[in-house]
Amino acid sequence: MILILAIILILILIVLKNNSMPKLISSYVKFIDLICEKVGRVVMYFVFFMMFLLILSFVTRNIINFPLMWIIEMAQFTITAYYLLGGGYSMLTDDHVRMDLFYGKLSKKGKAKMDIFTSAFLIFYLFILFMGSITSLIYTIETKQKLFTAWAPYVWPIKTLMLIGILLMLLQAFSTLFKDIAKMKEKKI
Numbered sequence: 001m002i003l004i005l006a007i008i009l010i011l012i013l014i015v016l017k018n019n020s021m022p023k024l025i026s027s028y029v030k031f032i033d034l035i036c037e038k039v040g041r042v043v044m045y046f047v048f049f050m051m052f053l054l055i056l057s058f059v060t061r062n063i064i065n066f067p068l069m070w071i072i073e074m075a076q077f078t079i080t081a082y083y084l085l086g087g088g089y090s091m092l093t094d095d096h097v098r099m100d101l102f103y104g105k106l107s108k109k110g111k112a113k114m115d116i117f118t119s120a121f122l123i124f125y126l127f128i129l130f131m132g133s134i135t136s137l138i139y140t141i142e143t144k145q146k147l148f149t150a151w152a153p154y155v156w157p158i159k160t161l162m163l164i165g166i167l168l169m170l171l172q173a174f175s176t177l178f179k180d181i182a183k184m185k186e187k188k189i
Helices: 002-017 023-043 046-063 070-085 087-092 108-143 156-184
Strands: none
Touching (some): 002 156, 023 070, 046 070, 070 156, 087 156, 108 156
């Protein structure tokens, strides 16, 4: 992973020095954007599955008086997958929350520069989160970790989805960084 980050940082330096965007970076941006869009469009329907689970929980607990133990945990797993797998799509469509004290007053080029500056912090954070999620997933698989509930589901499936979601956000952060560099240099990707 560190090797991949080093290669991407070298590509960033090449882009900053050259006046044109290399074909490799354009292909990377298009590929990652496509993956995040497809995953995000599929994941957005997880909300309906979660709503179905919660309605089923209400019906079985309050109307039939036969509570199912697994429903609430399954709804929690679903919303976790929805949140993390949809993160890359949210970054792609620029639908994330942004605190806008000064940003709105900046020019297009100024916004791109500010986004490049803040991308460094985002990428660092996501990289640390990604490395931690790898460690956590390895620990979970080695110890066959389960939740401490009556249903006692294995935790590795949701931790795997978390790892994939964090990876997608990290890759999308690099894609967004490349697009911001292109905006700053007034180039097309």
